[in-house]
Amino acid sequence: MGFLDDAKGKLEDLVGNNPDKVEELSDQGIEKASDLADNATGGKFSDHIDSAGQKADEAIGQ
Secondary structure, three states, rough: OHHHHHHHHHHHHHHHHOHHHHHHHHHHHHHHHHHHHHEEEEEOOOHHHHHHHHHHHHHHOO
């Protein structure tokens, strides 16, 4: 088993054993990315960025 296979296995175990924590961290990451994109565009595309963030949250929650 190679290094990447070992890392993948450990990550799958981590996600499988801590789904709530993984979802919380991913939600925080999406929110931070949305805020950064909104700031970078000066708020010009806030509605589109918020919509994309909500869709990403929904996709992760499935």
